[in-house]
Amino acid sequence: MIIDVHGHYTTAPAALGAWRDLQIAGLKDPSKAPAASSLKISDDELRESIELNQLKKMNERGSDLTIFSPRASFMAHHIGGIETSAAWAAICNELCHRVAQLFPDRFVGAAMLPQSPGVDPASCIPELERCVRDYGFVGINLNPDPAGGHWTSPPLTDRHWYPLYEKMVEYDIPAMIHVSTSCNACFHTTGAHYLNADTTAFMQCLSGDLFTDFPTLKFLIPHGGGAVPYHWGRFRGLAQEMKKPMLGEHLLNNIFFDTCVYHQPGIDLLTQVIPVKNILFASEMIGAVRGIDPETGHPYDDTKRYVDATANLSAEARHMVFEGNARRVFSRLDAALKAKGL
Numbered sequence: 040m041i042i043d044v045h046g047h048y049t050t051a052p053a054a055l056g057a058w059r060d061l062q063i064a065g066l067k068d069p070s071k072a073p074a075a076s077s078l079k080i081s082d083d084e085l086r087e088s089i090e091l092n093q094l095k096k097m098n099e100r101g102s103d104l105t106i107f108s109p110r111a112s113f114m115a116h117h118i119g120g121i122e123t124s125a126a127w128a129a130i131c132n133e134l135c136h137r138v139a140q141l142f143p144d145r146f147v148g149a150a151m152l153p154q155s156p157g158v159d160p161a162s163c164i165p166e167l168e169r170c171v172r173d174y175g176f177v178g179i180n181l182n183p184d185p186a187g188g189h190w191t192s193p194p195l196t197d198r199h200w201y202p203l204y205e206k207m208v209e210y211d212i213p214a215m216i217h218v219s220t221s222c223n224a225c226f227h228t229t230g231a232h233y234l235n236a237d238t239t240a241f242m243q244c245l246s247g248d249l250f251t252d253f254p255t256l257k258f259l260i261p262h263g264g265g266a267v268p269y270h271w272g273r274f275r276g277l278a279q280e281m282k283k284p285m286l287g288e289h290l291l292n293n294i295f296f297d298t299c300v301y302h303q304p305g306i307d308l309l310t311q312v313i314p315v316k317n318i319l320f321a322s323e324m325i326g327a328v329r330g331i332d333p334e335t336g337h338p339y340d341d342t343k344r345y346v347d348a349t350a351n352l353s354a355e356a357r358h359m360v361f362e363g364n365a366r367r368v369f370s371r372l373d374a375a376l377k378a379k380g381l
């Protein structure tokens with residue numbers, strides 16, 4: 040079985056974006072603010088938006104199941120306040136849940152959280168609980184920078200975040216550490232802010248001792264871990280200088296990387312540097328990079344090709360990357376699959 044742990048609903052019907060536009064307009068003129076119930080999207084519209092896009096590509100490329108969360112750049116936690124984010128997260132999560140219900144063998148949900156800059160992350164717990172208990176979601180996306188490129192929140196190792204971690208441990212769900220749109224002109228959203236955040240999250244964990252407090256907490260760092268695998272030597276050396284344990288012991292029981300790296304040399308490096316138990320297959324499809332690579336003739340984000348082709352993985356290791364590791368890290372997914380006899 041091939042499990043893609045990083046997919047977003049980037050192809051939702053246009054009514055969703057129109058609702059969000061009205062919500063944003065309502066921040067200035069409350070008479071324009073829409074009710075959640077005013078958003079009408081039929082099952083047929085949902086079905087079509089998936090069948091023509093994500094599902095089509097999954098079938099073409101040969102992946103079986105996608106862990107599916109709301110469009111990351113749309114989270115835009117910096118817009119409005121906690122009520123804004125709460126209403127928006129509830130709507131986006133519900134749509135992912137409906138997709139998972141329409142295609143129960145192909146999609147399983149992961150939740151966006153209703154974060155807001157300066158607001159206690161504990162305020163996200165009711166939505167998290169709803170998504171796990173009522174929707175059967177198997178993970179969450181945690182934004183380490185709800186300020187959208189201005190980094191006003193404390194590092195992930197700060198007690199600020201602990202209420203969320205306690206809930207994650209209770210449910211045994213991992214968090215993908217995923218920022219949203221950059222509203223800082225210095226950082227391009229997907230080309231800089233995402234990768235900066237991946238690298239930053241790793242370094243925050245390296246500098247701290249979070250996993251001493253939460254030995255079973257699990258973070259998935261997307262986009263191949265940003266700059267981390269490429270600079271593994273630097274991080275090892277920094278950890279040594281800081282008198283931290285070796286990285287394998289210090290971080291690699293808790294931090295995992297996905298394979299959203301869009302060329303063969305990148306996947307070769309990832310699989311050479313990072314232990315295979317820490318690598319989970321993903322493509323972030325349909326996402327930031329949608330074109331065809333003229334050097335290969337294949338889509339950049341068809342990451343299965345690179346994982347299939349790398350000489351660094353044995354058949355057993357490849358199975359771990361494609362399925363085994365995802366089932367270990369997303370234990371609720373494993374339980375759901377086992378309940379189906381898979």
Ligand SMILES: [Zn+2]
Pocket residue numbers: 045047111217261323326
């Ligand atoms: Zn993503």
